[in-house]
Amino acid sequence: MSTGDERNIDYEAGTASVVDMHDSVRREKALQPSGSESLGLFPLLLCGLVLVAGGGFLFKNANGFSDSTYIYANYVPDPRPVSDDGEDVEEDIAWIDKWMNEGKKVYGNCAACHQPTGTGAPGMFPPLVGSEWVDGGTARLGAILLHGINGPFSVAGQSYNQLMPAWGTLSDKKVAQVITYIRREFGTLPEGGDGVVTAEMIAAAREKFQGQSGPYTESQLLAIPADEQLSGAKVDLQTGDPL
Ligand code: HEC
Numbered sequence: 001m002s003t004g005d006e007r008n009i010d011y012e013a014g015t016a017s018v019v020d021m022h023d024s025v026r027r028e029k030a031l032q033p034s035g036s037e038s039l040g041l042f043p044l045l046l047c048g049l050v051l052v053a054g055g056g057f058l059f060k061n062a063n064g065f066s067d068s069t070y071i072y073a074n075y076v077p078d079p080r081p082v083s084d085d086g087e088d089v090e091e092d093i094a095w096i097d098k099w100m101n102e103g104k105k106v107y108g109n110c111a112a113c114h115q116p117t118g119t120g121a122p123g124m125f126p127p128l129v130g131s132e133w134v135d136g137g138t139a140r141l142g143a144i145l146l147h148g149i150n151g152p153f154s155v156a157g158q159s160y161n162q163l164m165p166a167w168g169t170l171s172d173k174k175v176a177q178v179i180t181y182i183r184r185e186f187g188t189l190p191e192g193g194d195g196v197v198t199a200e201m202i203a204a205a206r207e208k209f210q211g212q213s214g215p216y217t218e219s220q221l222l223a224i225p226a227d228e229q230l231s232g233a234k235v236d237l238q239t240g241d242p243l
Contacts, residue, residue, distance in 0.1 A: 095240030096196065103181025106174045109167070110182075118186035124162065126155035128186040132226075135188050138197050139228035140221055141179050142205030148215035166215060172202040194237060201232035 032038070059065065113125040120127035128134045133141065133155060148166035152159050167175060176197045183195035208230075212220075233242035 094238050095235070096194075096237040099177055099196070099240070100181055100184060102174075103177035103179075104185075106170070106178035107181050110178070118182065123158075124160070126153070126158065126160050128182050131155050131187075133221075134182055134186060135190075136226045137224075137228045138179065138183075138201060138230045139205070139208070140224050140226065141183075141197075142175075142202060142230050143209050143212070143216060143221060143224060145175050145179060146202075146205060146209055147212045149221070150215040150217055153218045163215065168206070172199040172206070176202045194234075196235060196237070197230065198232050198235055201230035204231050 114120050114128050115125070118128040133144065144164065146166060146168040149164035151161035151163065153161070153164075167178075170178075176199045179197040179202075180195060183189065183197070187195065189195045235242055
């Protein structure tokens with residue numbers, strides 16, 4: 001039978017048991033090769049103390065790690081760079097270019113269907129290039145963007161029967177930017193027209209078409225005159241200021 005006494009069996013009468021003998025060996029740590037002995041407690045504590053004291057010193061004298069430490073009291077930044085003719089460089093980027101860049105970003109919402117090139121997908125999504133809707137007045141475009149379209153719907157002689165989602169949840173500015181983008185990028189502008197739609201015009205469109213619930217049908221959109229424009233001031237393409 002196995003009992004707790006087993007480990008104390010004397011193998012050689014009168015001598016310590018094998019297990020007891022190994023106890024002492026297990027208790028002692030193996031000797032490390034010279035040079036890799038572990039650090040004593042004292043140097044470790046000393047390091048800890050230096051870190052804590054050093055960190056505290058830095059915190060106290062470096063203004064709580066604030067970046068203002070690195071700005072001198074009388075620091076005056078360099079003037080903004082100016083172009084050759086002395087104009088502010090920022091102003092050199094025309095308002096219309098910024099407006100178009102923003103419009104291109106918003107168009108990221110549309111590209112999956114109408115394609116990055118605006119050419120659409122045959123039978124599925126209509127093109128914006130060569131579309132009488134894009135080339136026409138801004139009133140129809142505002143109505144389409146704010147409320148969407150429920151097919152069947154005909155564009156450039158082809159019929160489509162899907163759903164054009166509504167984008168009325170976007171801000172006036174974003175809707176204005178994306179319409180400006182598709183007109184200038186994919187459309188054919190009327191003579192003398194700049195294709196620009198402003199946030200003010202979209203605000204007007206929201207009010208004008210507020211009675212619409214759900215997406216438009218083709219016949220409802222056709223009832224809006226093809227050349228009707230949203231009301232709002234034209235703007236200076238360089239500055240974006242109303243003319
Ligand atoms: C889910 C796919 C889809 C997305 C996304 C989409 N459209 Fe459309 N769009 C359509 C479909 C489909 C039609 C055609 C009407 C129909 O079948 O309901 C259409 C019609 C149009 C039309 C009128 C027809 C034409 O081709 O000129 C315009 C303008 C238009 N979309 C602009 C946009 C803009 C701008 C965006 C992004 C803000 C956008 N669409 C996002 C699917 C989409």
